[in-house]
Amino acid sequence: MTSEFEFRPMTAAEMPSLRRLEAYVFAEAAANDAEDSTLRPEWTQAAFHRGQLVATSASYPFKLRMNGRGVMADGVTAVGTDPGFRRRGLVRRLIGDLLARARDNHQPVSILWASMGAIYQRFGYGLASTQVEYSFDPRFGAFQFGAPAQGYTRMLARDEAVPVISQLYRKFIEPRNLLLHRAPILWELPFRDGNAANPRKTHCAVHYDQAHEPDGYMLYATRQMKAPSGDAGPDQELAISDFVWGSMNGYRGLWEFVRGHDLVGQVTTAFAAEDDPAPSLLLEPRILQRRTSDGIWLRVVDVAAALAGRGYDTGGETTLAVAEDAQCPWNVGTYRLATDTVQAEAQRANTAAEITITAQGLASLLAGHAALSLLVRIGRAEVRDHRRLPTLDALFSTRYRPHCMNGF
Numbered sequence: 001m002t003s004e005f006e007f008r009p010m011t012a013a014e015m016p017s018l019r020r021l022e023a024y025v026f027a028e029a030a031a032n033d034a035e036d037s038t039l040r041p042e043w044t045q046a047a048f049h050r051g052q053l054v055a056t057s058a059s060y061p062f063k064l065r066m067n068g069r070g071v072m073a074d075g076v077t078a079v080g081t082d083p084g085f086r087r088r089g090l091v092r093r094l095i096g097d098l099l100a101r102a103r104d105n106h107q108p109v110s111i112l113w114a115s116m117g118a119i120y121q122r123f124g125y126g127l128a129s130t131q132v133e134y135s136f137d138p139r140f141g142a143f144q145f146g147a148p149a150q151g152y153t154r155m156l157a158r159d160e161a162v163p164v165i166s167q168l169y170r171k172f173i174e175p176r177n178l179l180l181h182r183a184p185i186l187w188e189l190p191f192r193d194g195n196a197a198n199p200r201k202t203h204c205a206v207h208y209d210q211a212h213e214p215d216g217y218m219l220y221a222t223r224q225m226k227a228p229s230g231d232a233g234p235d236q237e238l239a240i241s242d243f244v245w246g247s248m249n250g251y252r253g254l255w256e257f258v259r260g261h262d263l264v265g266q267v268t269t270a271f272a273a274e275d276d277p278a279p280s281l282l283l284e285p286r287i288l289q290r291r292t293s294d295g296i297w298l299r300v301v302d303v304a305a306a307l308a309g310r311g312y313d314t315g316g317e318t319t320l321a322v323a324e325d326a327q328c329p330w331n332v333g334t335y336r337l338a339t340d341t342v343q344a345e346a347q348r349a350n351t352a353a354e355i356t357i358t359a360q361g362l363a364s365l366l367a368g369h370a371a372l373s374l375l376v377r378i379g380r381a382e383v384r385d386h387r388r389l390p391t392l393d394a395l396f397s398t399r400y401r402p403h404c405m406n407g408f
Helices: 012-025 090-104 117-121 158-173 184-191 248-259 303-309 359-367 372-378 386-395
Strands: 006-008 044-049 052-066 069-081 109-113 130-136 152-155 203-208 214-224 236-245 264-272 291-294 296-300 316-322 333-339 344-348 355-357 381-383
Touching: 006 090, 012 044, 012 052, 012 069, 044 090, 052 090, 052 109, 069 090, 069 303, 090 109, 117 296, 152 248, 158 184, 158 203, 158 214, 158 236, 203 248, 214 248, 236 248, 296 359, 303 316, 303 333, 303 344, 303 359, 316 359, 316 386, 355 359, 359 372, 372 381, 372 386, 381 386
Parallel strands: 069 109, 236 264, 316 355
Antiparallel strands: 006 044, 044 052, 052 069, 109 296, 130 264, 130 291, 152 203, 203 214, 214 236, 316 333, 333 344, 355 381
16 A cells, blocks of 8 residues: 555655665666756655655656657656565556646656556556667678768767757757657767766767758767677777768768778667668668667657647548546547648547547557557557548658657
């Protein structure tokens, strides 16, 4: 029972204990109590037992793109429980508190990276994106077709780089899906070297076109690898964290820059988009050793606001019902959605629904991760008339696959 626990935000003086418990739960290096944190005490929600911290949670106030439109989002993080106090409903209570707070703060969606998807699906989170990782030898990364990039790539120091790359990033994310708007602190973090979160020095490479205008950038770090015995090949690794382009010329130019590192035998990237161009450009796509796993999980906090807030490329209307939602009972009901692609309206309706969908299915649908026809096939949704599925699939389609490059 949770009645014997106190639930509240942490104080500034208590924040080091959050970092220590988080480090233990996720088996991280010992937390530094003096380490600067991006979390503010008022963003936390914790459980205390007889004055002792036993479970933590927190959330960042984000803005993300949903098919070309900006939507406020609650970015859940730092969820963990002391092993001596698990299986007592503490995480369920904490997540419920965060969802209620997100609703009060007019954040229609909640997002997170899940340590275990099984935990968060219980609370109505649905899969919203996939995380694509590459690991390849750049010597075999030639493109199958197309002319070499025009222009040049230059390495920039942080102070010179941030004004350039932040503008490129803003243009890049504008039409896309699930990428975060980045506050100044999110541009500072990659360049904080020598800490547990970023132990290697971050470099920035910017590609310029023939008119000397920036059209792409890459953030990355390098390190010496331990080569297998007898292996005389390149023994460095190049790890990419950001890869952003404004044109295919910029994309090709950055790829050529990566391949120009003759001492690098392995290139890795943990945040490639599901629709990244590389597999369609490479002479031998298998070299990428492409690995796909679950990415962002999303939870709809306010159905009407989430429906009206995202972008739509096809005009139309429908009615949609959420029949059950234990964590956000205010969502239960039927909604009418209408859009002309320029704007969308969604409000409660007292009519029969064309679509009936679970909270998890609605999250995947609005994020653009799963088409309605797929959700119907797997049992996360029902439709009154299956002949309408192609039209409804088009209504909820997205220009780009959902993708997030920020861990949090």
